[in-house]
Amino acid sequence: xxxxxxxxxxxxxxxxxxxxxxxxxxxxxxxxxxxxxxxxxxxxxxxxxxxxxxxxxxxxxxxxxxxxxxxxxxxxxxxxxxxxxxxxxxxxxxxxxxxxxxxxxxxxxxxxxxxxxxxxxxxxxxxxxxxxxxxxxxxxxxxxxxxxxxxxxxxxxxxxxxxxxxxxxxxxxxxxxxxxxxxxxxxxxxxxxxxxxxxxxxxxxxxxxxxxxxxxxxxxxxxxxxxxxxxxxxxxx
Amino acid sequence: xxxxxxxxxxxxxxxxxxxxxxxxxxxxxxxxxxxxxxxxxxxxxxxxxxxxxxxxxxxxxxxxxxxxxxxxxxxxxxxxxxxxxxxxxxxxxxxxxxxxxxxxxxxxxxxxxxxxxxxxxxxxxxxxxxxxxxxxxxxxxxxxxxxxxxxxxxxxxxxxxxxxxxxxxxxxxxxxxxxxxxxxxxxxxxxxxxxxxxxxxxxxxxxxxxxxxxxxxxxxxxxxxxxxxxxxxxxxxxxxxxxxxxxxxxxxxxxxxxxxxxxxxxxxxxxxxxxxxxxxxxxxxxxxxxxxxxxxxxxxxxxxxxxxxxxxxxxxxxxxxxxxxxxxxxxxxxxxxxxxxxxxxxxxxxxxxxxxxxxxxxxxxxxxxxxxxxxxxxxxxxxxxxxxxxxxxxxxxxxxxxxxxxxxxxxxxxxxxxxxxx
Numbered sequence: 028x029x030x031x032x033x034x035x036x037x038x039x040x041x042x043x044x045x046x047x048x049x050x051x052x053x054x055x056x057x058x059x060x061x062x063x064x065x066x067x068x069x070x071x072x073x074x075x076x077x078x079x080x081x082x083x084x085x086x087x088x089x090x091x092x093x094x095x096x097x098x099x100x101x102x103x104x105x106x107x108x109x110x111x112x113x114x115x116x117x118x119x120x121x122x123x124x125x126x127x128x129x130x131x132x133x134x135x136x137x138x139x140x141x142x143x144x145x146x147x148x149x150x151x152x153x154x155x156x157x158x159x160x161x162x163x164x165x166x167x168x169x170x171x172x173x174x175x176x177x178x179x180x181x182x183x184x185x186x187x188x189x190x191x192x193x194x195x196x197x198x199x200x201x202x203x204x205x206x207x208x209x210x211x212x213x214x215x216x217x218x219x220x221x222x223x224x225x226x227x228x229x230x231x232x233x234x235x236x237x238x239x240x241x242x243x244x245x246x247x248x249x250x251x252x253x254x255x256x257x258x259x260x261x262x263x264x
Numbered sequence: 265x266x267x268x269x270x271x272x273x274x275x276x277x278x279x280x281x282x283x284x285x286x287x288x289x290x291x292x293x294x295x296x297x298x299x300x301x302x303x304x305x306x307x308x309x310x311x312x313x314x315x316x317x318x319x320x321x322x323x324x325x326x327x328x329x330x331x332x333x334x335x336x337x338x339x340x341x342x343x344x345x346x347x348x349x350x351x352x353x354x355x356x357x358x359x360x361x362x363x364x365x366x367x368x369x370x371x372x373x374x375x376x377x378x379x380x381x382x383x384x385x386x387x388x389x390x391x392x393x394x395x396x397x398x399x400x401x402x403x404x405x406x407x408x409x410x411x412x413x414x415x416x417x418x419x420x421x422x423x424x425x426x427x428x429x430x431x432x433x434x435x436x437x438x439x440x441x442x443x444x445x446x447x448x449x450x451x452x453x454x455x456x457x458x459x460x461x462x463x464x465x466x467x468x469x470x471x472x473x474x475x476x477x478x479x480x481x482x483x484x485x486x487x488x489x490x491x492x493x494x495x496x497x498x499x500x501x502x503x504x505x506x507x508x509x510x511x512x513x514x515x516x517x518x519x520x521x522x523x524x525x526x527x528x529x530x531x532x533x534x535x536x537x538x539x540x541x542x543x544x545x546x547x548x549x550x551x552x553x554x555x556x557x558x559x560x561x562x563x564x565x566x567x568x569x570x571x572x573x574x575x576x577x578x579x580x581x582x583x584x585x586x587x588x589x590x591x592x593x594x595x596x597x598x599x600x601x602x603x604x605x606x607x608x609x610x611x612x613x614x615x616x617x618x619x620x621x622x623x624x625x626x627x628x629x630x631x632x633x634x635x636x637x638x639x640x641x642x643x644x645x646x647x648x649x650x651x652x653x654x655x656x657x658x659x660x661x662x663x664x665x666x667x668x669x670x671x672x673x674x675x676x677x678x679x680x681x682x683x684x685x686x
Contacts, residue, residue, distance in 0.1 A: 047481055047484070047485070049485055050481070050484055050485050050488060053485060053488035053489055053491075053492060053505075054488050056492060057488060057491050057492050057495065060492075060495050060496070061495075091477060117476070117477065117480065118480070119476075138480055138484050139480055139483040139484035139486075139487045140487065141487050141490070141491050142487065142488050142491035142492075143491055143494075
């Protein structure tokens with residue numbers, strides 16, 4: 028997902044995909060006052076086309092869309108793009124939430140919740156995605172992994188690693204302290220931009236997705252080890 | 265394999281006792297008939313002879329042996345110490361011999377052709393062996409019968425407890441094999457019940473899911489409006505917005521409660537004598553106002569009156585929902601036709617409500633009576649509960665409701681209600 032220099036200075040463009048037109052009207056208005064630029068579409072098909080158009084910095088996707096469900100739209104988007112996606116899920120519906128994260132959603136906001144909550148999540152993701160200027164040349168190397176946090180690019184065993192921006196941030200946190208245990212609380216604060224809540228499965232789901240992408244080690248162990256009660260550790264060699 | 269149940273033991277004991285008793289009684293009768301009084305057994309005679317000799321002397325012994333009608337192969341004789349025959353017939357080669365001191369003090373020798381107590385020469389009394397075989401056979405037979413009757417019940421019981429714990433996918437029939445009897449019928453009924461329960465519970469789950477979604481939508485919009493109000497307290501229009509959303513939630517909850525009421529048993533409704541035609545007049549009059557805004561008319565045609573014992577309130581809601589639905593979907597400047605016809609014998613009333621709107625896709629015709637099922641074109645026109653309530657209300661009155669597309673376009677809903685006099 029290449030980003031032209033112009034977009035660095037442009038407003039954050041948000042794509043809202045929700046069949047509730049009254050709600051998207053209200054949310055657009057709210058987001059615009061918060062300094063975002065919001066566009067709303069009301070069907071999954073349109074959402075998919077718009078999300079893949081490359082015009083948006085972030086997509087807010089409702090899970091409960093009629094006909095083409097939000098989960099299916101996410102699957103189709105992820106097949107071709109790593110654009111950040113925030114899911115709007117029904118409060119209490121854990122299955123949608125976990126499936127969404129497994130499919131590569133960056134975060135979720137339960138419905139109903141205040142628009143302030145949504146804005147906070149959007150900002151947290153955009154902070155991670157938008158590179159800090161002085162760090163563009165920094166390179167992190169550990170074992171077969173090379174990361175360029177500035178370009179948000181990852182090489183794994185010499186090949187491009189397709190990770191979402193959230194997964195990249197988690198991997199970056201682990202790589203910075205490769206060989207040491209990083210606590211879930213630190214991962215949540217530094218990579219997701221919010222503190223860990225009770226029964227929060229987000230970190231675990233993202234980590235398991237990264238694990239799958241890295242594949243097993245020669246000794247059949249996973250590259251990212253979970254240390255019970257402490258956190259996660261990236262094996263450094 | 266399952267542990268034998270209490271029922272198994274009860275059946276087993278009952279069968280075993282019954283068969284064993286029959287067997288023993290049979291054996292007893294046969295034995296008694298063999299020992300007829302005219303032919304006392306050699307053992308008995310031998311014993312009596314010995315008693316007589318001891319207590320009454322040789323003469324008494326002699327008399328007994330004279331009156332005994334002995335079989336040809338059996339004989340008893342009494343000899344003295346010198347080998348002289350004193351009583352009975354001479355026995356050349358005695359098989360059994362016993363020394364007896366008689367009353368007179370003589371040492372006598374009691375001889376017989378057979379050893380007493382040693383069977384009846386192959387056909388005498390019954391031995392221990394047949395008794396044992398009979399008992400074992402009856403035990404085998406009883407345990408088979410008891411097992412055959414008791415084992416399906418164990419499966420049935422397990423299935424029932426599965427159902428009680430909410431595992432409705434449990435099935436008993438496959439365990440019954442090729443068996444065909446009332447127990448298998450019971451198993452089939454049990455499977456059917458589990459399936460019905462599953463459908464019911466699934467439908468309820470689905471409904472609950474839909475309800476929470478429907479309640480969530482106005483709530484989310486309310487939250488967004490509140491957010492905007494926080495951003496800019498001058499936005500007074502947001503207060504109106506919040507007001508509207510809260511009213512929408514109230515309407516939805518009202519409709520849900522009605523739906524819950526019509527989910528009850530048909531005999532739970534309070535019936536009263538109602539003229540349904542008069543009821544239709546009232547509803548059409550009300551709907552006329554709403555239709556007028558669109559430039560439409562609602563026309564009522566039909567029989568003069570149809571009085572039946574029904575729940576006036578539920579039927580009012582039912583017809584109101586269907587007629588208002590028709591008014592909502594009919595084209596501008598068109599008319600909604602309500603035709604009420606009683607059957608020739610007056611046993612039932614059919615009310616047809618037809619609009620001149622776009623109709624419904626054939627595949628969705630049956631589903632429009634499901635809760636929260638609504639047209640895709642009309643956004644925000646209702647919750648999709650009206651027709652569901654109407655359908656359930658009609659069913660509670662023992663009637664039927666059907667939707668069909670009219671050849672010239674538009675939807676027609678036919679409601680048939682039976683005449684009820686009680």
